[in-house]
Amino acid sequence: MCRLIFQTRLTEKIGLYTEENQVKDIQLDRITSHARVGSIYLGKVRNIDRSIEAAFIEIDKNVVGFLSKKEYPFNSELGSKLTEGSSIIVQVIKEAYQDKGPRLTANITYAGASMVYLPYSGYLAFSKKLTEDDRIKMESLLKHRLTVQEGLIIRTKSVDMAEDELLEQLEQLRKTHVNLLEFSKNKKAPCRLQTVNQVPDQMLNQYQSLPLTEIIFDQKQIMKQMQQKFPDLADKMLYKQSVSLPGDKSIDQILEEAVQPTVRTKDGIVLTIEQTEGLTVIDIDSSQYQSRQNRRSTLYHINQKSIRPIATEIRKRNISGIILIDFLKMKNREEQQHILQLLRKELACDPIRTEVYGFTKLGLAEMTRKREHVGILQLLTDKSSTIGYKKTIESFAYQFERELLAWNGTKTEAVIVACSPEFHHFIQQYILRNIADLVTIDVYQFIDSNTSNYHIVRSGSGELVQEYIDQKKEWNIDKVL
Incomplete structure (x- = not known):
């Protein structure tokens, strides 16, 4: 069961891709993010x-x-x-x-459901999944309709579309480019002409060819926009104000796990993931693994068992660049080659391109993953290394926003929040105005230089909170929502 879950109501837009009730990919759109891929x-x-x-x-x-x-x-x-x-x-x-x-x-591209239009490429390319007959058919239909400088990348889904639908899509993408050129004539550089949202637009585009069972939105308006943009997926799109996430975890628990250096699998294998500026190292610890096999067979079996969680963590955390995996030592070359084969097979499901090169002389598996978007660790924390990481003010602000929304529908009527000056400035600028219509409780705050980010001082009935405010007039507590 493959699902896409989009939470776009709040300031931070979140997209999750899950398989068999396990999070495989996390993508975030933040209000402070600049120069996103595709823009x-x-x-x-x-x-x-x-x-x-x-x-x-x-x-x-x-x-x-x-x-x-x-x-x-x-x-x-x-x-x-x-x-x-x-x-x-x-x-x-x-x-x-x-x-x-x-x-x-400068080789601009425009992505459609079944093709990618390249106004300046001058070539026709095809998905590797298309048969030779399909390629010949597509080429005979489309090539003579392109100018010398125009190009297309034909996706697998093209074979399921009628010829007139394909031609209509080509014309629409061409028109998008012409409109953008006209729009740019009245602008002064530097200027953003078109923004491509990572959530949900790019994520839907990335996963549209997979056998998705559900695509869940928490905003009807966004769902309707995506139904128009991705009509082939429209019947799988659902609107739900709340949805159960894998393991019944909250978004904050899922994000917290995605930056922790230690991962414990149900088999007793422990992965330690350390990301530095230059590369990422993944170590495998088998001390808690139980087996009745001999040592050599056990080590090989543990390496096999660790491949799937390693691939999952690489993808979920959006780890990119150079990656070294310290598998348990294998002296047999055939075993090493089989491990590499299994790793390549597991990584083949990753929409981001990966290359597995082999084992170094020191016995480390060496691979790379294409860097497109910023990794989860770099987004959520203020350090590249997981050693002593600390979440950014921005990360705490989005956590605070989700916490306020979670009070809706409870017996709590009001809360008082102590904020650091920096945290106060950020939520005033980016958060509070965006959620004024969403939060149903009264929110009071005051600035406290001794507070790290934020702290809920009091919560409860409106009467209880007001009584506390009257007792602490020297704190200058203000109502903000």
Whole structure:
């Protein structure tokens, strides 16, 4: 049973992909996130570095992206058409990471349900899952309808669509591009021309070809928009104000688990995941694993058992870049190759491209995963390393927002919250105005420099809370909701 669950009512938009009641993927859209993958900008050329054949493009205030020559599809040197201060339409293909700005392309793409339109690519490509007969059919239908510079990537779902539907989709995507070009003429760089939301838009696009059983929304309006955008999935979309999450856990429990360095499986295997700026190391501990087999067979069996949870954690945490896995030692090369084969098979389900290279001389399995979006650890915490991690003020603010909503429908009528100055500033700017119509209880707050982020001081009936406020007038408690 495969489900997509979208929670978009609150400031932080959350998407979960689950299989057999287990969270496999977590995606977050935050109000402070900039330059998301797929978003299109009218950028301003800051400078051109001919030594590395690249240009640095300002796409937003204090946001400068990197455009390499290979991402410039206009058959000329970067410097021949681009000059400092000139404008260019670019799309984000990789989000900013640490001190590196976002990666950009001038080869814009527009994703449809059964095809991806590339106005400047000049080629026709096909999903690997299409048969040769399907490719020939699609090529004969579409190739002569493209100009020399236009291109398409044909998805697997195209074979289930009528010819007129495919042609209509092509025309619609072409029109989207023309409208964007017209829109950009009246704008001054740097300027955002089109935003692609990760939740739910990109996530639905990413998972639409899988055998989804349910797609659950907590907003009817968003569901209706997605039904129009993804008509093939419309009959699987449901509206539910609340939904039971895997393991009956809350969102905050799921997010907390996704940044913890230790993972304990039901088989007694313990994984330790340490993410640093340069790479991620995953260690396997078998001390709690029970087996009656000999040592060699046991180690090999544990390595096999650990593959699925390793693949799940990589995907769920959105770990990318270089990944080293310290499997239990295997002296037999055939066993190593079988482990690599099983790992590749498990990772094949990941929509993000992965490469498994093999074992190093020190016996570490070496792999990479393409970096597109910011990882869960980097989003939720203020450190790249899991050692001594601390959640950001922004993460606590979204947790606070969910906590306030959870009071709805309870006997609690009012709460008093102590806030640090920084936390107070963030929720005033981003949170409170967004949830004024959602929260049914009265919320009072005061600033306390000794409080770390926030603390619920009192909760209960309106009368009880008001009595407490009258006793603490020196605290300057204000009603905010």
